[in-house]
Amino acid sequence: MGSINGREQWSGRLGFILAAAGSAIGLGNIWRFPYSVAEGGGGLFVLIYLIFVLAIGLPVLLAELALGRTSQRNPVGAFKALIPGKFWPYVGGLGVTTGVGILAFYSVVAGWTVGYLGKAVSGELLQAQDGETSNAIFTEFVADPLWPILLCGLFLLLTLVVVRRGVSKGIERAATILMPALFVLLILLAIRAVSLPGGIDGFTYLFTPDWSKLSLNVVMGALGQALFSLSLGMGAMITFGSYMSKRENLWQSGIFVAIADTGIALLAGLIIFPALFFANADPSAGPGLVFVVLPTIFNQMPLGALFATAFFSLLAIAALTSTVSLLEVVVAYFVDEKGWTRNRAASFVSGICFALAVPSALAFGAVSGLSGGEDGILPFGLDFLTLNNNIWGNYSLSIGAFLICIAVGWVWGVPKLLAALEDGDDRRFPMPGAPVVGFLIKVVCPLAVLTVLIFIIVTGQYF
Numbered sequence: 001m002g003s004i005n006g007r008e009q010w011s012g013r014l015g016f017i018l019a020a021a022g023s024a025i026g027l028g029n030i031w032r033f034p035y036s037v038a039e040g041g042g043g044l045f046v047l048i049y050l051i052f053v054l055a056i057g058l059p060v061l062l063a064e065l066a067l068g069r070t071s072q073r074n075p076v077g078a079f080k081a082l083i084p085g086k087f088w089p090y091v092g093g094l095g096v097t098t099g100v101g102i103l104a105f106y107s108v109v110a111g112w113t114v115g116y117l118g119k120a121v122s123g124e125l126l127q128a129q130d131g132e133t134s135n136a137i138f139t140e141f142v143a144d145p146l147w148p149i150l151l152c153g154l155f156l157l158l159t160l161v162v163v164r165r166g167v168s169k170g171i172e173r174a175a176t177i178l179m180p181a182l183f184v185l186l187i188l189l190a191i192r193a194v195s196l197p198g199g200i201d202g203f204t205y206l207f208t209p210d211w212s213k214l215s216l217n218v219v220m221g222a223l224g225q226a227l228f229s230l231s232l233g234m235g236a237m238i239t240f241g242s243y244m245s246k247r248e249n250l251w252q253s254g255i256f257v258a259i260a261d262t263g264i265a266l267l268a269g270l271i272i273f274p275a276l277f278f279a280n281a282d283p284s285a286g287p288g289l290v291f292v293v294l295p296t297i298f299n300q301m302p303l304g305a306l307f308a309t310a311f312f313s314l315l316a317i318a319a320l321t322s323t324v325s326l327l328e329v330v331v332a333y334f335v336d337e338k339g340w341t342r343n344r345a346a347s348f349v350s351g352i353c354f355a356l357a358v359p360s361a362l363a364f365g366a367v368s369g370l371s372g373g374e375d376g377i378l379p380f381g382l383d384f385l386t387l388n389n390n391i392w393g394n395y396s397l398s399i400g401a402f403l404i405c406i407a408v409g410w411v412w413g414v415p416k417l418l419a420a421l422e423d424g425d426d427r428r429f430p431m432p433g434a435p436v437v438g439f440l441i442k443v444v445c446p447l448a449v450l451t452v453l454i455f456i457i458v459t460g461q462y463f
């Protein structure tokens, strides 16, 4: 671990890459991606998502890393330091707020993964022979008024422990063990899933675009998913970049993170959709999709209980390296800007997130008003968790990404961005696409995001 001017740094390039990949890879890939694909009608969503990852995600990722490393600050501090004008620190502030908003529903689903780990160990999951029994297990679990809250609290507590230990000791170490193990396990599961009867249908569903499904909501969902999955639009990568040393090659690290994250999401799709067709499960299962579909393939595997246990352990750790990055953004803000101690900031923020998470934890049957549908009290018939997921995870991130592009492309300027990206001793990997990145950040990304947002406002098709 290094420390420059009292600010901690990653132990090296690998440390950063693992931590950034750890932030990116999480429930977004394995829980959110498959159910967004299902809601978006399959292959078309995947296609648009992939285009957004390349054209918007990757450039915004590089821009955030460059802002962070150059300023060595949290998102608010980074804008204060680099972008002249009173307005810009508020963009950092929106990011910090979004971090709290995302953490307050993400930790609920993360708690579910811990609950499912328990069910895997106890063998209960292996009773899920078909989509129907599996659905019954899930519905009963999430409707409980107590367990989802307790597990969410436990998860936030774990996050707090890691963040209190600091950047390299806590965050890096957790990611180092997880990534390779998760990858290997997902490959094994994908092989099993694709070779199930009906498996090929899932494959086709995932990769064949059905243009009749095209709608604003699909486009918005794919944009939100591309940003969410790469942890963009709220300054998480600004914060992580701020712990990078000047020696490292940002360009190469950024590309690696984007490929790893997208690869894991596609792998998750290759597990869930074949399994879904095999189990005859309901593709519109919403946030429960993964929890309903997966147990049915463990049931079909030799050593299923062992695979289930390994899977939910790894998923919980993957979620932990993501919640850590969310909490870290808010903590870095209080430490850098308000002079709080790391301990105090981490405890305070995770406490707030827990309080805000409670209604999401109760939104699946425990409190009917929060559960969406006809008698729900919430707009658009959404449950409280999904509403938050859409507001913070799609809209807020998109607005954030738009403003980051304007700040970097038009105020800070493309030459400074490119110089910051190239800064580093390791020049073995040149930047063949540098001018393209400049054009994307300056013109394509802001225009694309703005167009989608304007269409949505004008037509009123929010969710």
Ligand code: TRP
Residues within 6 Å of the ligand: 023, 024, 025, 026, 027, 028, 029, 102, 227, 228, 229, 230, 231, 232, 233, 234, 236, 322, 323, 325, 326, 397
């Ligand atoms: N990217 C993570 C996932 O896919 C979630 C996440 C962590 C995130 N940090 C973030 C999302 C910052 C948006 C912004 O699970």
